Amino acid sequence: MSTAQNEARYGTVNGVDLDAVQEGVADPSQTVLSARKLIKTFGKVIGLDGVDLDLYPGEILAIIGDNGAGKSTLIKAATGALTPDSGQLYLDGREVSFKTPQDARAAGIETVYQTLAVAPALDIAANMFLGRERRRSGPLGSVFRMLDKSGMKADAGRSMANLGIATVQNMGQAVETLSGGQRQAVAVARAATFATKFVVLDEPTAALGVKETGQVLNLIQQIREKGLPVILISHNMPNVFEVADRIHIARLGGCAGVITPKSHTPTEAVAIMTGATTLQKG
Amino acid sequence: MSTTTTSAPASAAEQFAMRRQSPAQRIQHVLHAQPALSPLAVLIIAIIVFALINPRFLQPQALSILFQQVAIIAALAIGQTLIILTAGIDLSVGALTVFSMLIMASLASSGGVPGPLAILIGVLVGTLGGLLNGFLVTRINLPPFIVTLGTLSVFLAAGLLYSGGSNIQSTALPDSVNWAGTVLQFGRFRITTGVVIVALMAIVVGFALSQTKWGRHVYAVGNDIEAARLVGIRVNRVLLSVYTVAGLLYGITAWLQIGRAGSASPNALTDANLESITAVVIGGTSLFGGRGAVIGTIIGALIVYAFRLGLSLAGVDDQWRVFATGVLVIVAVGIDQWIRKVKA
Numbered sequence: 204m205s206t207a208q209n210e211a212r213y214g215t216v217n218g219v220d221l222d223a224v225q226e227g228v229a230d231p232s233q234t235v236l237s238a239r240k241l242i243k244t245f246g247k248v249i250g251l252d253g254v255d256l257d258l259y260p261g262e263i264l265a266i267i268g269d270n271g272a273g274k275s276t277l278i279k280a281a282t283g284a285l286t287p288d289s290g291q292l293y294l295d296g297r298e299v300s301f302k303t304p305q306d307a308r309a310a311g312i313e314t315v316y317q318t319l320a321v322a323p324a325l326d327i328a329a330n331m332f333l334g335r336e337r338r339r340s341g342p343l344g345s346v347f348r349m350l351d352k353s354g355m356k357a358d359a360g361r362s363m364a365n366l367g368i369a370t371v372q373n374m375g376q377a378v379e380t381l382s383g384g385q386r387q388a389v390a391v392a393r394a395a396t397f398a399t400k401f402v403v404l405d406e407p408t409a410a411l412g413v414k415e416t417g418q419v420l421n422l423i424q425q426i427r428e429k430g431l432p433v434i435l436i437s438h439n440m441p442n443v444f445e446v447a448d449r450i451h452i453a454r455l456g457g458c459a460g461v462i463t464p465k466s467h468t469p470t471e472a473v474a475i476m477t478g479a480t481t482l483q484k485g
Numbered sequence: 486m487s488t489t490t491t492s493a494p495a496s497a498a499e500q501f502a503m504r505r506q507s508p509a510q511r512i513q514h515v516l517h518a519q520p521a522l523s524p525l526a527v528l529i530i531a532i533i534v535f536a537l538i539n540p541r542f543l544q545p546q547a548l549s550i551l552f553q554q555v556a557i558i559a560a561l562a563i564g565q566t567l568i569i570l571t572a573g574i575d576l577s578v579g580a581l582t583v584f585s586m587l588i589m590a591s592l593a594s595s596g597g598v599p600g601p602l603a604i605l606i607g608v609l610v611g612t613l614g615g616l617l618n619g620f621l622v623t624r625i626n627l628p629p630f631i632v633t634l635g636t637l638s639v640f641l642a643a644g645l646l647y648s649g650g651s652n653i654q655s656t657a658l659p660d661s662v663n664w665a666g667t668v669l670q671f672g673r674f675r676i677t678t679g680v681v682i683v684a685l686m687a688i689v690v691g692f693a694l695s696q697t698k699w700g701r702h703v704y705a706v707g708n709d710i711e712a713a714r715l716v717g718i719r720v721n722r723v724l725l726s727v728y729t730v731a732g733l734l735y736g737i738t739a740w741l742q743i744g745r746a747g748s749a750s751p752n753a754l755t756d757a758n759l760e761s762i763t764a765v766v767i768g769g770t771s772l773f774g775g776r777g778a779v780i781g782t783i784i785g786a787l788i789v790y791a792f793r794l795g796l797s798l799a800g801v802d803d804q805w806r807v808f809a810t811g812v813l814v815i816v817a818v819g820i821d822q823w824i825r826k827v828k829a
């Protein structure tokens with residue numbers, strides 16, 4: 204089985220010539236996010252071994268990889284949850300460095316963690332605006348510091364509706380009363396609402412049933428429709444091949460290659476991921 | 486004669502979603518949304534029962550006593566509520582209050598410090614004590630139970646060392662220090678300025694918890710500290726503020742206690758830590774953090790003291806009051822566990 208046929212096989216995604224991209228390193232001025240030669244070690248363990256990562260405007264980039272391949276480390280390094288030992292990070296072509304996840308958020312990057320980071324006893328609207336609550340206008344807000352509860356509730360409802368989330372109607376419902384898929388939808392909607400650069404989703408379908416997985420995948424595509432690029436970390440090959448534009452394969456702290464669902468089959472992707480075959484560049 | 490609207494038949498899922506809930510489920514939902522309802526029901530039933538047993542229970546005189554008795558524990562329980570909402574616990578509440586009170590009273594009596602300044606310093610001592618608890622919880626990363634178990638002894642000993650174990654009578658204190666005992670007459674109701682201050686404390690803290698960003702962050706930290714951190718809430722700052730505000734409330738309560746008791750005694754408030762926790766728990770605030778409210782705590786404190794007064798007016802041995810309080814605590818935590826399992 205050969206995975207290294209070189210003729211114009213990747214095509215273009217959103218106007219980006221992927222064949223050119225595969226040849227070498229992209230120009231960070233074309234990308235939303237570029238990571239260059241990221242290195243992160245934990246004692247003697249090498250988490251990232253000089254990885255490059257590129258995210259283009261309007262695409263869904265999947266990151267796949269075996270356990271310990273470095274996909275979480277890569278994404279943590281790109282979103283401020285970890286500081287890489289060396290390497291560069293470019294956001295919209297400008298070099299950035301994030302010391303904390305808050306730095307990355309402030310720069311317009313939203314991450315949906317596997318744990319979802321929701322407060323179960325608080326309602327949907329409160330969770331949507333958690334950490335960025337809005338005050339009322341006028342003296343009630345400035346003097347009495349009162350929250351604009353109704354305004355936030357209305358905006359939360361609007362965000363959910365914009366993303367086509369119809370299964371949740373009452374924004375005053377406590378998150379703990381929602382199903383797993385609905386909670387995921389709340390967390391994803393929060394990220395999509397506040398992100399200005401891109402959204403990172405860490406294993407968003409891992410805990411979900413078939414129907415709810417479909418809804419979340421739909422939601423991911425909705426986010427792309429809105430023009431926000433998405434980084435999707437997933438183990439689930441059918442999901443990845445269903446929605447991703449490009450697939451970054453993490454392996455042994457590095458990158459085993461970037462493929463597309465058109466260029467390779469899931470079986471080939473797994474083979475590259477596990478090292479059964481190698482993807483030759485150029 | 487009847488008009489029937491025909492609509493598209495609901496899908497199985499929709500029909501399932503619209504299924505009638507059992508009465509128990511409905512109660513569970515209502516309590517989930519309003520956890521203070523069950524203590525309120527207990528309080529109302531207790532009042533009715535005690536009034537039937539002894540009509541004097543509802544007389545202004547008895548109710549006035551009830552409010553004056555409940556005020557101090559209610560005030561301390563407000564601070565305790567804040568801490569328990571963050572999934573913490575404060576065992577040092579009584580000791581810190583007594584420590585603040587002894588400093589306040591000795592400064593004002595033998596210390597020769599003007600009353601208002603002595604009050605201010607006493608309140609400050611309470612605040613700093615709370616800050617110390619918060620510092621140990623957030624910076625040294627010790628569990629609140631251990632921190633406050635330690636500071637319980639530290640504050641207690643410090644208070645005794647400072648006062649020499651002596652009792653300071655109100656006659657030795659300036660009017661400002663005794664002010665919280667001033668009686669306000671409303672018809673046949675006699676409440677004290679202290680009771681009014683406690684009501685104000687409840688309103689201010691209740692407002693801050695339910696209406697402000699800070700309050701929401703307190704709930705978020707208590708719900709899931711990791712999630713709160715991930716959404717960018719400065720968790721340690723919230724925790725530190727909670728312990729400090731609780732200390733401030735204890736400091737103010739120290740002043741109220743002097744007015745209430747007519748003296749500053751090192752032996753006061755020995756049961757305050759357990760009583761305040763009892764009031765919080767009976768009031769529907771979860772010991773696991775993240776759910777509850779000040780109003781529930783006030784109701785919880787009223788329940789404990791309504792039982793005390795009601796049972797004594799009924800001529801029952803005081804041990805039954807202790808017995809009933811214990812049962813209520815267990816029932817309250819049981820209800821909390823049940824409503825936490827609520828499903829949509």
